[in-house]
Amino acid sequence: MPNPPSTPAELSLPATQAVLESAARDRLDQLPAAIGDYTVPEPRLTCRGVNVFYGEKQAIFNVNLDIGQREVIALIGPSGCGKSTFLRCLNRMNDTIEGCRVEGEIKLDGVDIYHDGLDPVILRARVGMVFQKPNPFPKSIYDNVAYGPRIHGLARNRTELDEIVEDSLRKAGLWEEVKDRLDQPGTGLSGGQQQRLCIARAIAVNPEVLLMDEPCSALDPIATATIEQLIDELRTQYSIVIVTHNMQQAARVSQRTAYFHLGRLIEIGPTAKIFTNPRHPLTEDYITGRFG
């Protein structure tokens, strides 16, 4: 692949926190299992014993996590804790990174997504993804949204495609703003609009799960508020996994929160509980702002 992958597992914490880090590492070894119930009834995605390696370096250690239907689950944790790496396992985007190896079992509706017979192309149509930086294609707004339905043959004719495009843009709350200029390049929109265009593009293929990798970190507060509201609306139809650095955002949009630290899942539970009454000292340290 052209651009060398960044290594999400790399630690970039300030030196003053080195002591805290090593103390945390000691405690991690004493506490192998995550605190909290990682299962949900009728899960959409089940992850068991997931390990991820970048070459020799292990980035994710034995993570167990279920993702339920119609819920927003937030993955939080300090930089380099492996939350983005874990997210990218869920639609096999790590396949595109040289030297990345995933062990363990991840099932979507009971089917192992790392099974040899499973085509990642089909998987990615079912598990959509929105990236940190808005990445509209250098095409028109219409073609951006129509791209997925076209490559998957979801529309039989132009009318159906028009419907899918309008429907997706409406769901993404962008229709009113762009309906008169669908033929203009998507790259000409504002940052917040571009990100909503990317969300519309992702939901146009009608996925079951939406993965969001810090979708608001490149946006201003107003655009962020719009996207958060949108996430809340999308929850009625999709399972959403959102990685965020912004703890207020996690508290606002998610029902469950998972706290990752150094590649391990430390604590998982209902968002309200994690934020008001964390049980693991690391979670508490992070949430109260002692590091991260």
Place this chain on the structure above:
Amino acid sequence: MSISTLIWILLGLSSLAYYLGLKRALAISGGQVRHLHSLPSYYGYYTALWCGLPALAFLILWTLLEERIIILAVGASLPEELQNLPSERLELVFNQVRTALSSANASEDPVICAAADRYRALQAISNRCLAVVALMAAGLGAMWARRRIRPDLPARNLVEKTLETLLAASSALAILTTVGILLSVLFESIRFFELVPATEFLFGLNWSPQLAIRPDQVGASGAFGFIPLLVGTLLTSAVAMAVAAPIGLLSAIYLAEFAHPQVRAVAKPLLEILAGVPTVVYGFFAALVVAPFLRQAGEVLGLTIASESALGAGLVMGIMIVPFVSSISEDVIHAVPQSLRDGAYALGATRAEAITQVVIPAALPGIVGGMLLAISRAIGETMIVVMAAGLTAKLTINPLDSVTTITVQIVTLLIGDQEFDSPKTLAAFALGLVLFVLTLGLNVIALYVVRKYRESYE
């Protein structure tokens, strides 16, 4: 004292001036460097520049004017009857004087000998004067600069300003050279168009530049219509691009998107070696290998292919510009942000879909720019077509036939002994001008396209 010695001495003086300036600045600051406007070394540079630059400028000016002034002086000392000669004849005399100067065996003509001696004497005086004046200029400059050093002298700003001017002068020199080349070609072309009407040159369908030296000579028609040459040029370039565009683009896609980094690390430099092969080597490859092969293949297929054909020259030229196309395209494809590929993959695009529908369209403006540069390279290519395309100017678009190109004709017009006032020779300059305009236009368009592309990804 020779010029090079003088320059070395000036350099030495400048370094001396640097230390003088530095010492002076330190002395003035009284040990408190922060009271100075600039760091002490800038006062040194300031003094050194004042020492070196005026002397150097004087040196250059003197060297440029010396010859002319000496010739004038020698001319004034020539006997009366020589001085009254017409200017062209006088120029001949001066040439004789110059020859007498350089060659060991002096001229037999005593007048020339005397003139040469006088020339030598004047030159010696001039050299001495130059040395004295330049060294004085250096010394005075350094002293003046040293006297000006005060704590509030903005030495850093002055030095930086001077360096900036020097940098600007360097780029101005490069640009002026281009302008100079263009103007010389332009003026010769204007002389040509005084002899042959521009309309005949631009729209004439017949190219046959042989002029009759004697009135009764056979086969000398003297027709200067450049359309056959243009068609020939475009034909060979089209064949070349038909080879280079697909091969270059596809290999660029392979290298950028599919090749393992290790394969790429080996394959890319190997491909770029192709660009380093001298075109004359391509030329005899075309003439000795490709052309006979094409002819034999043509015989098998029942086609008559000339031994010098547009096809052969174009094919080899295409191979030559493959690295151009592939290298530029590869860079452009590489520059497409990874986030776009991720976006496509995340929607379930296969690799082929991501490349054809997202990566290539995003890179297209840059690829087109690279193609245009390659075309202008093909149009200006000379050696391969000289050796493999032919000399006769046929107006044909059949690639199996022999054609001739603008560059080939420039070469043939200027080979051998030429009179520089006959339309035949001057035609070469007109052709050069056309070639220049053609490639310049393509380059301008290419640069515009590439720049526009760059803006959209910053």
